[in-house]
Amino acid sequence: MSLPEADAAVVDGVLAALADPTRRRLLDLLSGHGQATASTLAQHVPVSRQAVVKHLVVLDDAGLVEATKVGREVRYTVRPDSLDATARWMTALAADWDRRLARIRRFAEASEISGTDTP
Amino acid sequence: MSLPEADAAVVDGVLAALADPTRRRLLDLLSGHGQATASTLAQHVPVSRQAVVKHLVVLDDAGLVEATKVGREVRYTVRPDSLDATARWMTALAADWDRRLARIRRFAEASEISGTDTP
DNA sequence: TCGATGTGCAACTATGAAGTTGCAACCAAG
DNA sequence: CTTGGTTGCAACTTCATAGTTGCACATCGA
Numbered sequence: 001m002s003l004p005e006a007d008a009a010v011v012d013g014v015l016a017a018l019a020d021p022t023r024r025r026l027l028d029l030l031s032g033h034g035q036a037t038a039s040t041l042a043q044h045v046p047v048s049r050q051a052v053v054k055h056l057v058v059l060d061d062a063g064l065v066e067a068t069k070v071g072r073e074v075r076y077t078v079r080p081d082s083l084d085a086t087a088r089w090m091t092a093l094a095a096d097w098d099r100r101l102a103r104i105r106r107f108a109e110a111s112e113i114s115g116t117d118t119p
Numbered sequence: 120m121s122l123p124e125a126d127a128a129v130v131d132g133v134l135a136a137l138a139d140p141t142r143r144r145l146l147d148l149l150s151g152h153g154q155a156t157a158s159t160l161a162q163h164v165p166v167s168r169q170a171v172v173k174h175l176v177v178l179d180d181a182g183l184v185e186a187t188k189v190g191r192e193v194r195y196t197v198r199p200d201s202l203d204a205t206a207r208w209m210t211a212l213a214a215d216w217d218r219r220l221a222r223i224r225r226f227a228e229a230s231e232i233s234g235t236d237t238p
Numbered sequence: 239t240c241g242a243t244g245t246g247c248a249a250c251t252a253t254g255a256a257g258t259t260g261c262a263a264c265c266a267a268g
Numbered sequence: 269c270t271t272g273g274t275t276g277c278a279a280c281t282t283c284a285t286a287g288t289t290g291c292a293c294a295t296c297g298a
Contacts, residue, residue: 157275192274
């Protein structure tokens with residue numbers, strides 16, 4: 001109803017991307033440095049450069065980072081748009097749950113009976 | 120840093136839990152029905168009851184659902200608190216990225232050095 | 239041109255998670 | 269007590285993904 005369904009794919013990708021601690025760390029490093037290459041990031045994370053690259057591909061597919069080729073190196077930057085969309089989605093979802101729970105609670109108090117549906 | 124670090128474990132659990140589409144579907148069903156058992160949920164989802172139970176355990180560990188034993192059945196309910204906390208965390212993170220990007224952009228414009236696109 | 243540094247691609251391993259099946263235990267109603 | 273429905277536990281399979289290594293390709297500087 002009031003939940004935005006248009007960016008379901010975006011939300012899906014962002015949630016999957018944020019589920020990994022290493023990727024969250026990379027995003028943290030990126031937001032702190034403004035720009036960084038995969039090689040530079042690999043120095044601040046206990047995995048290899050190729051592992052970092054794979055993570056950056058996932059983050060790029062989720063729209064969370066942007067790759068810019070500068071000479072022979074690839075600079076990565078954080079992109080807040082899809083994160084912001086997912087944050088809004090989650091906030092709306094939490095509000096929706098609260099609404100439903102409030103309604104159910106009110107209904108339960110009024111009708112005194114607890115059997116909601118399944119007999 | 121304005122980012123709340125106290126609920127890092129909560130955020131971690133919620134993100135991991137929400138990463139799975141089946142778990143999101145279960146949460147959707149639960150928020151719609153108010154209450155449901157694992158057997159009931161399994162009828163609305165293309166997986167077995169035991170798979171649903173495992174998902175519910177994950178959701179319970181993440182603080183997203185609550186289990187209540189009623190007679191011989193276990194009723195599950197949605198719990199918005201940790202979802203709300205995660206939503207706030209994500210909103211703060213998006214705002215933080217925006218802040219940093221704005222600062223970097225302002226700095227780049229002021230110092231005139233970085234040829235962003237036109238060489 | 240030559241070397242050094244950085245990136246891209248491919249093959250491979252392995253650990254964890256999602257899902258299944260089977261069976262035991264439990265509880266309510268006949 | 270027995271029977272039907274419900275949950276709980278355990279072993280097992282399967283598959284995605286995080287990680288590795290090795291090498292080829294590009295690019296900058298001397």
